[in-house]
Amino acid sequence: MVLAVEVEGLRKEYGRTVAVADVSFTVEPGEIFGLLGPNGSGKTTTVECVQGLRRADAGRIRVLGLDPATDATRLRRLVGSQLQDSALPDRLRVGEALELFAAISPHGPPWRHLLEEWGLADQRRTAFADLSGGQRQRLFVALALVSDPRLVVLDEMTTGLDPAARRVAWNLVEAVRDRGTTVVLVTHFMDEAHRLCDRVAVLSRGRVLATGTPAALIAAHQPETVVRFTAPPDADVSFLRGVGGVRDVARVDGTGVLVRGSGPLLARVGHALVERGLEPEDLAGSVPSLEDAYLALTGGAAEDGAA
Amino acid sequence: MRALRAMTWVELKLFVREPLTVMFVLVLPLVVLYVLNGVFGSQPDPTVWEGLSPIDFYTSAYVALVAATAGVLSLPVHLAGYREQGVLRRFRASAVRPAALVGAHMTVTVVIATVGAVLLSVLSVVVYDAALPEDWLGVVAAYLVTAVAFAALGALLGFLLPTARAAQGLGVLLFFVFMMLGGAGPPKEVLPTALSRVADGLPVTYASDLVRGPWMGQGWDGTALLVLVVMLVACVGLTAWRLRRETEG
Ligand SMILES: Nc1ncnc2c1ncn2[C@@H]1O[C@H](COP(=O)(O)OP(=O)(O)OP(=O)(O)O)[C@@H](O)[C@H]1O
Ligand SMILES: [Mg+2]
Numbered sequence: 001m002v003l004a005v006e007v008e009g010l011r012k013e014y015g016r017t018v019a020v021a022d023v024s025f026t027v028e029p030g031e032i033f034g035l036l037g038p039n040g041s042g043k044t045t046t047v048e049c050v051q052g053l054r055r056a057d058a059g060r061i062r063v064l065g066l067d068p069a070t071d072a073t074r075l076r077r078l079v080g081s082q083l084q085d086s087a088l089p090d091r092l093r094v095g096e097a098l099e100l101f102a103a104i105s106p107h108g109p110p111w112r113h114l115l116e117e118w119g120l121a122d123q124r125r126t127a128f129a130d131l132s133g134g135q136r137q138r139l140f141v142a143l144a145l146v147s148d149p150r151l152v153v154l155d156e157m158t159t160g161l162d163p164a165a166r167r168v169a170w171n172l173v174e175a176v177r178d179r180g181t182t183v184v185l186v187t188h189f190m191d192e193a194h195r196l197c198d199r200v201a202v203l204s205r206g207r208v209l210a211t212g213t214p215a216a217l218i219a220a221h222q223p224e225t226v227v228r229f230t231a232p233p234d235a236d237v238s239f240l241r242g243v244g245g246v247r248d249v250a251r252v253d254g255t256g257v258l259v260r261g262s263g264p265l266l267a268r269v270g271h272a273l274v275e276r277g278l279e280p281e282d283l284a285g286s287v288p289s290l291e292d293a294y295l296a297l298t299g300g301a302a303e304d305g306a307a
Numbered sequence: 308m309r310a311l312r313a314m315t316w317v318e319l320k321l322f323v324r325e326p327l328t329v330m331f332v333l334v335l336p337l338v339v340l341y342v343l344n345g346v347f348g349s350q351p352d353p354t355v356w357e358g359l360s361p362i363d364f365y366t367s368a369y370v371a372l373v374a375a376t377a378g379v380l381s382l383p384v385h386l387a388g389y390r391e392q393g394v395l396r397r398f399r400a401s402a403v404r405p406a407a408l409v410g411a412h413m414t415v416t417v418v419i420a421t422v423g424a425v426l427l428s429v430l431s432v433v434v435y436d437a438a439l440p441e442d443w444l445g446v447v448a449a450y451l452v453t454a455v456a457f458a459a460l461g462a463l464l465g466f467l468l469p470t471a472r473a474a475q476g477l478g479v480l481l482f483f484v485f486m487m488l489g490g491a492g493p494p495k496e497v498l499p500t501a502l503s504r505v506a507d508g509l510p511v512t513y514a515s516d517l518v519r520g521p522w523m524g525q526g527w528d529g530t531a532l533l534v535l536v537v538m539l540v541a542c543v544g545l546t547a548w549r550l551r552r553e554t555e556g
Contacts, residue, residue, distance in 0.1 A: 091324045
């Protein structure tokens with residue numbers, strides 16, 4: 001079966017800024033593929049090249065078997081996009097926007113159901129300029145889906161959405177994928193990526209640092225379990241080093257204690273603390289998350305300005 | 308084709324929702340016509356207006372002005388704004404060819420201008436006793452050449468000017484220059500030489516001449532026709548070239 005997206009050795013410069021240095025990845029048909037990475041790492045540039053909105057300086061791109069540089073118009077009919085920066089005419093109303101975008105897609109699909117699904121039914125007659133940020137965002141995602149595309153590219157789909165709307169959006173995107181549409185999702189929310197993405201690629205400074213399932217990235221880059229609690233600065237907690245599975249005990253910010261290791265760490269550390277008469281009220285353990293793996297991978301540093 | 312139709316319908320609705328542009332294109336010429344008629348009356352004066360009665364002279368001048376205003380005042384602001392705000396990207400990502408977008412804007416501009424021009428002509432004839440066109444078909448043809456040529460000029464400006472603000476500024480400036488010097492203001496014969504020379508270089512001056520010929524039964528003004536057709540072709544060509552450059556990068 002032909003790959004949904006194939007990117008190999010992509011490079012893109014804006015003047016002297018190298019936005020994308022060398023990016024390669026593939027997206028299987030029917031999967032949700034996540035692109036993660038710090039601000040300015042080249043995610044938007046990459047997906048814009050994939051959609052034929054920008055011309056790559058070097059590298060090979062195939063999307064649904066087509067070359068976006070030479071077949072852009074045909075490709076765009078098959079791809080739905082929610083762009084990070086775009087707008088609609090100020091006075092265009094929500095209903096009119098959906099109707100227009102349905103009319104300009106090849107088979108003139110139905111659009112009214114999207115009003116309900118994306119919580120815009122009450123805004124049908126509201127002008128674009130009068131929508132709230134989250135409502136605009138939902139409208140853009142709805143517009144990306146109106147043409148019933150084979151591939152949809154969502155660049156920060158849930159930025160600006162309230163927590164409930166985010167969950168609704170997640171369910172809708174999963175439903176879209178379950179109907180067979182491939183999804184490329186750019187996001188800064190690791191919970192979103194973990195929940196939705198079959199595989200992710202982590203970008204930094206225009207290069208791919210790692211690609212894989214969220215679980216594989218966690219296992220490879222942040223396999224350890226962490227236990228946190230607070231204890232008076234003068235309390236000696238070094239005895240925890242002797243507890244089974246503990247690899248490292250560190251003081252953070254004066255009163256905080258951070259225990260790293262593997263295995264059932266929370267139970268063991270808790271037991272050891274109680275034995276020594278220490279009963280911190282905020283003892284908490286966390287199994288490693290995608291966010292931990294992401295921070296370990298990218299060094300936890302912001303890219304902008306540092307670059 | 309369906310895209311062009313859908314875009315045109317939407318753009319028409321958007322245009323009508325903008326009271327300021329509607330006023331500039333439809334109402335202002337009527338007001339100025341009223342004022343000028345009060346000032347100049349309807350007696351022909353052999354030294355000015357090519358010997359025509361002022362109302363006959365001004366009616367064709369204002370028909371041309373309405374078409375020119377719609378082209379340079381409203382179209383560039385819309386297109387430059389679309390580029391600036393990312394509306395163009397949004398449409399482009401959905402496979403709307405920029406040509407369809409430009410086509411929709413030009414169509415709407417010509418339609419709005421036509422409403423204004425008809426309104427103005429009817430008012431001139433009914434209220435101020437302007438002459439009816441001698442050659443109806445000729446007037447319609449001359450008007451359409453004018454309207455499409457200025458819509459093309461507007462499209463080009465919309466893709467050359469960096470922002471909607473710049474487009475607005477230039478549009479208003481052109482509007483006043485067109486109105487004062489393009490035959491719709493004081494008669495050319497009383498303008499100082501320098502200004503009169505500027506007037507001779509304005510496309511709207513030729514547009515007035517082009518409409519006036521068939522209207523007054525004087526036949527087509529070949530020079531005027533040539534000037535406007537050249538402007539039309541040049542603007543369409545340059546816009547297409549700009550579009551091609553814009554879509555890469
Ligand atoms: N049109 C442009 N002209 C010049 N430089 C640009 C342009 N667009 C992006 N850049 C630069 O290219 C780099 C990558 O930008 P890009 O938008 O792809 O990052 P991103 O990963 O999407 O970031 P974010 O998470 O902030 O959206 C940045 O350094 C940015 O400043
Ligand atoms: Mg981005």
